[in-house]
Amino acid sequence: MNAHALTALKLTGIAFGAMSLGLLFMGLGRIVSARIQRRIGPPFYQSFIDVIKCFTKTSITHNFVMDLGIIMALGGLIATAFFVPFANFSVLGSSSVVIVLYLMSIGYLGMAMGVSASGNPNATIGISRALALMLGYKIPFVMVIMAMILTYNSSDLLTYALAQNHGFGSWHIFKYPLGFIAVEIAFQAMVGEKPYDHMIAPAEIASGPMVELSGKYLGIGFLLHAVQLYVETGLIVNLFLGGAQTWYIMMVKMFAVYFTTMCINAVMARYRIEQGIRHLWIWAGSFALLQLVYTRIWG
Amino acid sequence: MEHDNIYLTNLRDEKQNMWTGLANYFRKRSMWMLYYCTGCGAIELPPTMTSRYDMERLGMGPMATPRQADLLLITGYLSVKTLKRVIWSYEQMQEPKYVVGFGSCPINGGIYWDAYPVINHLEAFMPVDMSIAGCMPRPQAIIDAFEKLMDEIQQGKAVGYKRYRKHYDWYKRNQDLVLNRQSAVLTPYVDPFASMPTAAELMAQESEDSHV
Ligand code: SF4
Numbered sequence: 001m002n003a004h005a006l007t008a009l010k011l012t013g014i015a016f017g018a019m020s021l022g023l024l025f026m027g028l029g030r031i032v033s034a035r036i037q038r039r040i041g042p043p044f045y046q047s048f049i050d051v052i053k054c055f056t057k058t059s060i061t062h063n064f065v066m067d068l069g070i071i072m073a074l075g076g077l078i079a080t081a082f083f084v085p086f087a088n089f090s091v092l093g094s095s096s097v098v099i100v101l102y103l104m105s106i107g108y109l110g111m112a113m114g115v116s117a118s119g120n121p122n123a124t125i126g127i128s129r130a131l132a133l134m135l136g137y138k139i140p141f142v143m144v145i146m147a148m149i150l151t152y153n154s155s156d157l158l159t160y161a162l163a164q165n166h167g168f169g170s171w172h173i174f175k176y177p178l179g180f181i182a183v184e185i186a187f188q189a190m191v192g193e194k195p196y197d198h199m200i201a202p203a204e205i206a207s208g209p210m211v212e213l214s215g216k217y218l219g220i221g222f223l224l225h226a227v228q229l230y231v232e233t234g235l236i237v238n239l240f241l242g243g244a245q246t247w248y249i250m251m252v253k254m255f256a257v258y259f260t261t262m263c264i265n266a267v268m269a270r271y272r273i274e275q276g277i278r279h280l281w282i283w284a285g286s287f288a289l290l291q292l293v294y295t296r297i298w299g
Numbered sequence: 300m301e302h303d304n305i306y307l308t309n310l311r312d313e314k315q316n317m318w319t320g321l322a323n324y325f326r327k328r329s330m331w332m333l334y335y336c337t338g339c340g341a342i343e344l345p346p347t348m349t350s351r352y353d354m355e356r357l358g359m360g361p362m363a364t365p366r367q368a369d370l371l372l373i374t375g376y377l378s379v380k381t382l383k384r385v386i387w388s389y390e391q392m393q394e395p396k397y398v399v400g401f402g403s404c405p406i407n408g409g410i411y412w413d414a415y416p417v418i419n420h421l422e423a424f425m426p427v428d429m430s431i432a433g434c435m436p437r438p439q440a441i442i443d444a445f446e447k448l449m450d451e452i453q454q455g456k457a458v459g460y461k462r463y464r465k466h467y468d469w470y471k472r473n474q475d476l477v478l479n480r481q482s483a484v485l486t487p488y489v490d491p492f493a494s495m496p497t498a499a500e501l502m503a504q505e506s507e508d509s510h511v
Binding site for chain 1: 355
């Protein structure tokens with residue numbers, strides 16, 4: 001087997017692995033919320049059942065742009081997943097955080113294009129909220145990343161992960177505590193959990209971008225969320241939690257990040273959109289700025 | 300009004316092969332519901348969903364729009380005006396889709412049987428896969444009914460959506476009968492569907508023409 005075929009095989013593996021891991025997390029996350037609400041909750045493989053069921057249903061498309069946008073979103077996010085190192089392993093040899101942030105936006109923009117093409121006003125409102133919120137969390141996030149780039153003179157995620165390999169004390173969560181808080185707040189908004197679930201808001205805008213997605217489209221929507229979880233939790237583990245040497249440690253750390261998110265999600269209510277952005281800018285933004293200034297002067 | 304020969308050919312047995320059997324397993328384990336809170340019945344849903352009876356154990360959960368849902372819950376009496384919206388919602392749902400009628404009102408009108416703005420027999424307007432008797436059915440009864448529905452889905456018996464497609468003209472005629480009613484209903488209300496066969500007669504009919 002030549003090298004290209006092997007790489008292609010590995011990439012396919014990563015794509016399916018990311019989807020399965022994300023779906024597993026979604027199922028476990030539902031159990032976590034259920035336990036917090038004193039319920040039993042669904043079995044942990046519920047999200048797999050949901051997705052397979054979605055693919056057995058009929059579905060409606062509104063036009064070609066909708067099909068294209070949704071596939072573009074999935075493609076964009078899977079491409080992002082290739083660049084996130086999993087347990088100090090990166091197939092493509094490069095894992096620049098700038099590429100990750102850039103490709104991630106392609107995923108979101110594809111989603112925006114696809115669902116806006118469906119013509120449903122709720123979808124458009126959801127998308128405009130998502131883009132407004134993106135402005136809220138991307139700025140603190142990028143400021144923290146800039147602090148790291150200043151320290152290491154590199155934007156490579158693998159470099160960051162390897163730099164934290166010298167035991168517990170070398171984790172960035174201790175080196176950049178303020179940055180970690182800022183990113184943790186931003187992360188809540190990134191995955192769209194409460195208090196930043198403006199985009200979905202089922203009781204308000206009928207699940208926003210998902211409103212017109214039926215059957216197979218909804219299945220792809222779920223897969224999108226799964227890959228998104230993989231990418232974003234992986235990003236945080238590599239940035240702050242010391243990366244991982246083995247795949248199971250990586251999975252445990254990724255789940256720990258998602259677990260925190262789900263716990264916050266279970267006990268919070270939703271902000272209004274302008275409150276949400278203000279909160280992100282004031283709190284996440286000022287923590288990130290302090291971190292940046294601190295790193296610039298004393299780092 | 301004249302309604303001779305009102306009867307429903309029931310299409311109960313889907314020809315199951317291995318794939319539909321497998322697909323049905325996933326369909327029954329992940330029913331997303333759209334609840335149309337028309338009547339008193341909606342109040343029994345929160346306890347069914349929350350910690351006491353927790354229907355998420357069965358993989359069921361609420362969904363925001365008809366496009367995403369598999370299961371339409373008609374939770375109580377249905378006025379003629381609402382009926383129109385319910386039909387729109389039902390037709391927007393993607394197949395396979397199931398309908399559950401809550402309480403006696405969708406079955407036979409319940410205590411509103413003689414009220415002119417309320418329809419009496421839901422199954423004359425849309426295919427009902429499961430009806431839960433009671434005024435109002437308690438959460439135990441609701442969970443019971445969902446479990447029964449899951450069995451029926453697995454066996455390929457809950458195929459109301461196919462019935463709707465096959466007998467659309469019949470359903471459409473019944474819908475038009477009440478939706479396009481022009482004259483005021485002043486005289487004591489006569490239920491136009493009173494001559495419909497009872498459930499028992501339907502079942503008898505059905506065993507004759509099963510395996511359609
Ligand atoms: S069956 Fe009883 S509880 Fe249900 S809608 Fe009718 S009157 Fe209300």
